[in-house]
Amino acid sequence: MPVLEAIDVVKDYGDGSVTVHAVRGVDLRVARGEFLAIMGPSGCGKSTLLHMLGGIEEPTSGRVLLDSKDFGGLGDHDRSIIRRRSIGFVFQKMNLLPSLSALDNVALPLRIDGLSRSQAHEQSRAALEQVGIADRASHVPHQLSGGEQQRVAVARALVISPSVILADEPTGALDSANGQRIVELLCECVRQGQTVVMVTHDAGVAQHAHRTLHMRDGRIDDEAVSPTEPQVVRDSTASDGER
Numbered sequence: 001m002p003v004l005e006a007i008d009v010v011k012d013y014g015d016g017s018v019t020v021h022a023v024r025g026v027d028l029r030v031a032r033g034e035f036l037a038i039m040g041p042s043g044c045g046k047s048t049l050l051h052m053l054g055g056i057e058e059p060t061s062g063r064v065l066l067d068s069k070d071f072g073g074l075g076d077h078d079r080s081i082i083r084r085r086s087i088g089f090v091f092q093k094m095n096l097l098p099s100l101s102a103l104d105n106v107a108l109p110l111r112i113d114g115l116s117r118s119q120a121h122e123q124s125r126a127a128l129e130q131v132g133i134a135d136r137a138s139h140v141p142h143q144l145s146g147g148e149q150q151r152v153a154v155a156r157a158l159v160i161s162p163s164v165i166l167a168d169e170p171t172g173a174l175d176s177a178n179g180q181r182i183v184e185l186l187c188e189c190v191r192q193g194q195t196v197v198m199v200t201h202d203a204g205v206a207q208h209a210h211r212t213l214h215m216r217d218g219r220i221d222d223e224a225v226s227p228t229e230p231q232v233v234r235d236s237t238a239s240d241g242e243r
Helices: 046-053 076-086 102-112 117-130 146-158 176-191
Strands: 004-013 020-030 035-039 061-066 087-091 164-168 195-199 211-216 219-225
Touching (some): 020 046, 035 046, 035 176, 046 195, 076 087, 087 146, 102 117, 102 146, 117 146, 146 164, 146 176, 176 195
Parallel strands (some): 087 164, 164 195
16 A cells, blocks of 8 residues: 555646646655655746645645545645644745754644644654754754755654655755765765655666656656665765855
8 A cells, every 4th residue: 555646646737738747647646654755857846746745735636645545536625634743844945944943843743733832843853863863953054054944854754753755966066075964964864764856857866766757748757667676875084064
């Protein structure tokens, strides 16, 4: 039973002569505990597909199922609850709130879900410890390097203990050392039984996945399966010096 499934998913923008066919009838199954990479040129529909898998965007037609539950059969409120409790998002631009500390950025989804400040902070400190940045908990985003900011974003995704992590170009804005650290964190999530779906332009990043799908013109064009478990190449010289 797949944890995440897309069935003949289509996404169109606009109408009539100016309709953009972003995703054109994609079928996809993601197994529990799988690390799936989605690659393709800019504009091929991979980020749109990821957003539909996470319930951020609704498909024009077709269905998206999480644990066999159809997103399309749910109202906005119920979809929001599922996203908040079951899906962790990691974005290339981090989407951190500039006025909040790293700790409060990580705690935000917990606070929105009704946890007390003390409970949310306790869980958020543990998440920051998990990504190796607990010592920066009181810093606001502009006081953090790019690599540190992305690790805060990963901690925010992990703090809800999601069954699925969706990562949209999580290393795209980082230098190679910091990008490697993010991939290492995602691989560790998979080793702990979580499911990761990652959009990336970087073939070197995608090689760590169990399986890689290649998209072109809104469709899945090709699929490659890794012959081994996801591997992480550790670099003892990795630094957060890049901003």
